[in-house]
Amino acid sequence: xxxxxxxRKSSNPPPFRPRSGQLPTLRRGRLRTIxxxxxxxxxxxxxxxxxxxxxxxxxxxxxGTPTVVLVTVxxxxxxxxxxxxxxxxxxxxxxxxxxxxTVITEANQYDTAGAPTTWTxxxxxxxxxxxxxxxxxxxxLDQDAYIMNPAQSIEDLVLHPKSLESxxxxxxxxxxxxxxxxxxxxxxxxxxxVILSQDKTGLVHNNIIIRNGAWxxxxxxxxxxxxxxxxxxxxxxxxxxxxxxxxxxxxxSKLALVPQRTFAAxxxxxxxxQYQEGDFVxxxxxxxxxxxxxxxxxxxxxxxxxxxTFG
Numbered sequence: 001x002x003x004x005x006x007x008r009k010s011s012n013p014p015p016f017r018p019r020s021g022q023l024p025t026l027r028r029g030r031l032r033t034i035x036x037x038x039x040x041x042x043x044x045x046x047x048x049x050x051x052x053x054x055x056x057x058x059x060x061x062x063x064g065t066p067t068v069v070l071v072t073v074x075x076x077x078x079x080x081x082x083x084x085x086x087x088x089x090x091x092x093x094x095x096x097x098x099x100x101x102t103v104i105t106e107a108n109q110y111d112t113a114g115a116p117t118t119w120t121x122x123x124x125x126x127x128x129x130x131x132x133x134x135x136x137x138x139x140x141l142d143q144d145a146y147i148m149n150p151a152q153s154i155e156d157l158v159l160h161p162k163s164l165e166s167x168x169x170x171x172x173x174x175x176x177x178x179x180x181x182x183x184x185x186x187x188x189x190x191x192x193x194v195i196l197s198q199d200k201t202g203l204v205h206n207n208i209i210i211r212n213g214a215w216x217x218x219x220x221x222x223x224x225x226x227x228x229x230x231x232x233x234x235x236x237x238x239x240x241x242x243x244x245x246x247x248x249x250x251x252x253s254k255l256a257l258v259p260q261r262t263f264a265a266x267x268x269x270x271x272x273x274q275y276q277e278g279d280f281v282x283x284x285x286x287x288x289x290x291x292x293x294x295x296x297x298x299x300x301x302x303x304x305x306x307x308x309t310f311g
Contacts, residue, residue, distance in 0.1 A: 062212045063134040068100040068154055071128045071140045073120050075107045078289040079143070083296035086303050087143050093310060094147045098154075101135070103128040115229040116236045121206060122224050126217075135212050142206035144295050145283040146302050150310045152280050158209065158258060161189030167258040168192075174246050174257075175202050181246040183257050193254040194219060197264045199272030199285070203245070205238040207264045207283060215254060222248070267298055275302075 072091050074084045088104050095102045103124060110123040125140045132138075139154060141147070158164050165188065173179035176198055193216065195209040210216045222244055223237070233239035245251050260266075265275035266285045275282040282302050287295035 062136060064136040065134050066099065066101045066132065067136045068095075068098070068159075069103060069128045069132045069135045069138045070095050070100055071103045071105075071121075071124050071138060072143055073105055073107050073124045074143050075117065075289075077108065080296055083294075083299065084143065086299070087146070090146050090306060091141070094150055097150055101132055103131060113226070113229065119224070119229055119237050122220055122237060125210065126220050126224070129212055129216060129220075133212075137209055137211055138216070139209045140207070141281070142283070144285070144287055144299075145207065145281055146299060146306055147280065148275070148282050148302065148306060148309070149278065149280045150306075154209070154263070157280060158195055158262060161192075164189040164192060164195065164256060164258070167256075167262055169257040169259065172198075172257055174252070175242050176200065179246065181252070183255065184253060187253070187256065189256075191254070192256040194251075195256045195258060197258050197260040197262060199260060199264075199266065201271070202235075202238060203242055204260065204264045204272070204283075205241045207281065219251060219254075222251070267302065 070091055072087060074087065076084065091102050091104055094100075105124050105127070107117045107120045110120040112119045112123075121140055121142065125138055128138050129135070137154075137159060156163065158167060168183075168187070168189070170183055170185040170187075172183045174181045174183065193211040193213070196207065197204045210219065223241060228237075228240040228243070231240070233243075245255060260273040261276065261279050263280045264272075264283055265279045265281060266272040266283050267275055268285070271285045284295050284298040284302075287293060287298045289295070291297075
């Protein structure tokens with residue numbers, strides 16, 4: 001049986017078709033993946049080895065010297081020069097004994113923009129932080145008070161974390177007697193940046209210790225906000241402080257309340273816990289600038305005790 005021969009090839013074959021300019025879809029996808037991978041590697045290497053540029057601003061870390069700056073504002077317009085001289089001497093001799101620094105200034109040096117002059121305590125505290133940027137703590141103590149125990153350092157009393165933890169009042173209404181906002185119960189001493197106490201009606205705002213650092217600046221600027229200064233709180237900066245402590249957890253989470261007699265006992269029991277012999281500080285709460293209940297009269301026998309103790 002014979003089979004047919006295959007068809008004879010043409011002597012004039014068609015020309016080859018031109019090669020397509022497009023690669024197969026799969027091949028194009030692989031090339032795209034490789035290219036992206038190479039670019040990613042280059043970017044990572046750049047971020048790792050690029051020359052580092054120092055930020056134009058960085059927060060200063062305080063060196064801790066001096067340990068404490070003691071701040072007091074004197075109202076020379078309303079209070080007698082004799083009384084204010086005793087306050088200055090009280091602060092300076094105590095600070096000298098413990099190696100602290102002082103910022104004792106006058107209220108008329110600050111512009112409160114129409115707000116009560118009592119706001120100058122915050123301005124003076126901010127001034128102290130600027131003057132002593134390496135200090136560890138700043139302690140503001142108002143002019144209506146004497147430090148009565150010159151041998152007691154404020155560091156040993158409340159600034160060491162363990163000492164502070166033993167004194168901290170936890171779960172306490174911020175504004176007595178029944179504020180729904182209470183101090184936190186889990187805070188550690190090393191995490192505290194502001195220390196103060198309470199009397200019968202609220203926070204003792206004119207005797208306060210603040211740890212230097214970025215948070216201290218935030219705290220003071222918040223407290224000094226022009227809105228609060230112009231709001232006409234009944235008790236000015238005291239009510240402003242109670243407001244921000246209750247409604248700003250960032251502040252409450254850094255705050256420690258300690259018993260009042262720790263460093264803020266009152267000379268009379270009507271407003272808070274009364275001073276007892278050996279207490280660290282005596283505050284003449286509610287004293288006036290003149291008259292029988294003036295700060296000068298109220299402080300008289302405390303000054304005699306101070307001079308006898310200090311020698």
